[in-house]
Amino acid sequence: MLEADNLECVRGERRLFAGLGFRLEAGELLYLQGKNGAGKTSLLRMLIGLLPPEAGEIRWKGGSIKSDEFRADLCYLGHLNAIKEELTPLENLLAAARLADEDLSEDDAIDALEQVGLAGREDLACKYLSQGQKRRVALARLVKERRPLWILDEPFVALDVAAVDWLAGIISGHLQRGGLAVMTTHQLVNIPAGTVRELRLS
Amino acid sequence: MLKIITAVIGRDLKLAMRRQADIVSALFFFVIVVSLFPLGVGPEPDLLRKLAPGVLWVAALLATMLSLPRLFADDHRDGTLEQLALAPHPLGLVVTGKVIAHWLVSGLPLALIAPVLGIQFDLSTDALVVLTFAILIGTPALSGIGAIGAALTLGLRGGGVLLSLLVLPLYIPVLIFGAGAVDATVTGLGGEGHLSLLAALTFASLGFAPWASAAALKIALE
Numbered sequence: 001m002l003e004a005d006n007l008e009c010v011r012g013e014r015r016l017f018a019g020l021g022f023r024l025e026a027g028e029l030l031y032l033q034g035k036n037g038a039g040k041t042s043l044l045r046m047l048i049g050l051l052p053p054e055a056g057e058i059r060w061k062g063g064s065i066k067s068d069e070f071r072a073d074l075c076y077l078g079h080l081n082a083i084k085e086e087l088t089p090l091e092n093l094l095a096a097a098r099l100a101d102e103d104l105s106e107d108d109a110i111d112a113l114e115q116v117g118l119a120g121r122e123d124l125a126c127k128y129l130s131q132g133q134k135r136r137v138a139l140a141r142l143v144k145e146r147r148p149l150w151i152l153d154e155p156f157v158a159l160d161v162a163a164v165d166w167l168a169g170i171i172s173g174h175l176q177r178g179g180l181a182v183m184t185t186h187q188l189v190n191i192p193a194g195t196v197r198e199l200r201l202s
Numbered sequence: 203m204l205k206i207i208t209a210v211i212g213r214d215l216k217l218a219m220r221r222q223a224d225i226v227s228a229l230f231f232f233v234i235v236v237s238l239f240p241l242g243v244g245p246e247p248d249l250l251r252k253l254a255p256g257v258l259w260v261a262a263l264l265a266t267m268l269s270l271p272r273l274f275a276d277d278h279r280d281g282t283l284e285q286l287a288l289a290p291h292p293l294g295l296v297v298t299g300k301v302i303a304h305w306l307v308s309g310l311p312l313a314l315i316a317p318v319l320g321i322q323f324d325l326s327t328d329a330l331v332v333l334t335f336a337i338l339i340g341t342p343a344l345s346g347i348g349a350i351g352a353a354l355t356l357g358l359r360g361g362g363v364l365l366s367l368l369v370l371p372l373y374i375p376v377l378i379f380g381a382g383a384v385d386a387t388v389t390g391l392g393g394e395g396h397l398s399l400l401a402a403l404t405f406a407s408l409g410f411a412p413w414a415s416a417a418a419l420k421i422a423l424e
Binding site for chain 1: 205206209210212213216217220221279280281282284285286287288289290291292296420423424
C-alpha cells in the first residue's frame, strides 16, 4: 500500500538520511525512532507530501502521493494541534471535518469529545483548556476517522497514562480494520493489534 | 468546490466575530486617517473636493494592509494551514475562501462607511455614490493581491514591513482607477470607464491571486 524507495533528505547543509526505503501493508504499524534531529518529522512530512524528497519516490496504492485521492485517504496529526483557540472543542472538530471534506455529524463529534474525556467542556473556548486537554481535542478527530492511512507525529506527548492507553486502543482498532499507521514516538507504547515494524533513523 | 469555499468563509467569519477588535481597529484607522485631512488642510471646499478621492483611497489601501499579515499567520502558527494543505481539494480554493472572508471583514466595512466620511470633503451625492461603488468593487482586488504578499512573507521575521513594500506598489492600478472614478464624476466626465477597469482588475486578481498564493504557501510549508 505505502511504499518508500531510496529516500534522501537534506535540511540546510546537512544530509539527514539517504537510501531509506520501506513497504507498509494493510494492518501494519510503522514506529519511527531516532534521537532528536534524526529526521523523523522530516520523513513524516515527506510521506504526507509537504516536503519533496531530495531523491527517491513515495507511492500510495502504486500511484503518486501528489493527488487529491491520496489526500482523501490520509489523516495527519502533527505536533501542532491545529485547533483554533477562539472556537469551542465542538466547533473545532466540526470545522476541521468540513474543511477536510469528511462527514461528521454533531452527535458523532459530541460522542468523540466524551470519549477523550472532554464531556461538559464542548462549549468552552479552547483557550481556556490546558495543554493536555487541547491535545485531546486534536486527538478526538481520530475517534471517528475511517481514512486508511494515519500519520501521527508524537501522538502521546502531553497525555496522561490513562489517555495513552486509550489512544493505543484507538490505534489498534484502526489497524484491525485494515488501516495503516506511521508514527514517531520516544516512549514505546504497546499497541495490542496488528503487525508492528520499527525503523530507526541514525 | 463551492462547499469548501463556503466552509472556509464560514470558519473565518466565525473567528473574526470572536475577535472583533481586529475589524474595529482597521475601520477606526480608516476613519481617523481620513478625518485628519480636513482638519489639517483647512475648510476650503474646492481644495477638499479635489483631495477627497486620493485621500480616501490611500487610507483604504493602508487600512487593508493592517489586517493582511494575519491572513495566514494565525493558521500557520497553530498548524491549521498544514491541515488545509492536506485536504483533498486544491489549496487555491481554500485561499479563495480566505480572500473572500478577508474582504467581508476588511473591505466591505470600508465601503459602507466611506460615504459618511466623504461628506467631510463636501462631495456631491453623485460623487459619494460612485465613491462607495468604487471602494466596493475595488477592495476585493486589494484582498486578492494582498494574499500573495501575505503568503510570500509568511514566517519571515519583520514580514509586516516587507509585506507593505511588496504589496503597495501592486496596489497602484487600483488606486489610480478607484480615485480616478470619483475624480471623473466630480469634474463631470462620468466614472463608468474607470469603474469597468476597476471591476476588471478585481476579477483578474480574484482568478489569479489565490493560485499564486497557494504556490507560495506550499513553499512556506516545506
